Amino acid sequence: QVQLVQSGAEVKKPGASVKVSCKASGYTFTTYYIHWVRLAPGQGLDWVGCINPASGGTNYAHKFQGRVTMTSDTSVTTAYMDLSSLRSDDTAMFYCATSVLPRTHFDYWGQGTQVTVSS
Amino acid sequence: EIVMTQSPATLSVSPGERATLSCRASQNVGSRLAWYQQKPGQAPRLLIFDTSNRATGVAARFSGSASGTEFTLTISSLQPEDFAVYYCQQYNDWPPQHTFGQGTKLEIK
Numbered sequence: 627q628v629q630l631v632q633s634g635a636e637v638k639k640p641g642a643s644v645k646v647s648c649k650a651s652g653y654t655f656t657t658y659y660i661h662w663v664r665l666a667p668g669q670g671l672d673w674v675g676c677i678n679p680a681s682g683g684t685n686y687a688h689k690f691q692g693r694v695t696m697t698s699d700t701s702v703t704t705a706y707m708d709l710s711s712l713r714s715d716d717t718a719m720f721y722c723a724t725s726v727l728p729r730t731h732f733d734y735w736g737q738g739t740q741v742t743v744s745s
Numbered sequence: 746e747i748v749m750t751q752s753p754a755t756l757s758v759s760p761g762e763r764a765t766l767s768c769r770a771s772q773n774v775g776s777r778l779a780w781y782q783q784k785p786g787q788a789p790r791l792l793i794f795d796t797s798n799r800a801t802g803v804a805a806r807f808s809g810s811a812s813g814t815e816f817t818l819t820i821s822s823l824q825p826e827d828f829a830v831y832y833c834q835q836y837n838d839w840p841p842q843h844t845f846g847q848g849t850k851l852e853i854k
Contacts, residue, residue: 661843663789670847671781671789671832685841688746721788728841731779731795731834735788 628652630722630736637742643710646739648722655703656680658724661732662696662707666718674720676728677705685728712743747771747835751846757854760823766849768833770814777837780809780818784829792831793818820851828853
């Protein structure tokens with residue numbers, strides 16, 4: 627069965643960067659896009675962007691453009707999200723999720739990674 | 746950016762009753778809309794995709810519909826496990842710019 631296992635919680639200072647991983651299993655890694663979604667306390671879900679592991683191509687949400695980099699490593703079936711210039715409003719749970727195409731719903735979700743930004 | 750507006754923010758309903766959740770898109774998204782359920786401490790779970798298609802394993806009491814840019818998630822007879830936060834998502838933009846609504850919290854009355 628499809629499983630997405632994310633890396634553990636992180637605590638970072640404002641202005642720092644964080645790299646979160648999403649290890650995929652149970653399917654051919656290059657057949658699904660991987661998306662990243664932020665859920666901040668008291669807020670709704672925010673799409674951060676997505677990557678096509680087959681090509682490495684990415685699409686980022688306008689609000690995160692310039693601060694986010696998504697990569698993938700097919701040898702270890704893992705996707706990564708690197709978010710820089712962290713601010714207090716980046717304190718949130720970050721989820722990875724899969725879709726068959728870049729413009730469709732998200733079928734499977736990781737368990738989430740808590741990122742806390744605090745001085 | 747397409748803005749998704751959900752209403753109400755909180756909905757109080759008794760078990761066994763019907764719940765109707767709304768989601769409005771700021772522009773046309775066709776049928777490219779999904780609904781997710783999220784419970785505390787859990788990841789979101791796909792319920793409905795392409796406006797009205799139930800995801801695998803989703804109970805038949807969940808249904809989705811649309812009229813223009815107004816989308817509705819209906820839960821016909823609420824079960825205790827249905828009390829959660831529900832989000833709508835549009836995926837019509839190209840290049841992809843997925844947007845979600847702010848969520849509706851469904852609570853026990």
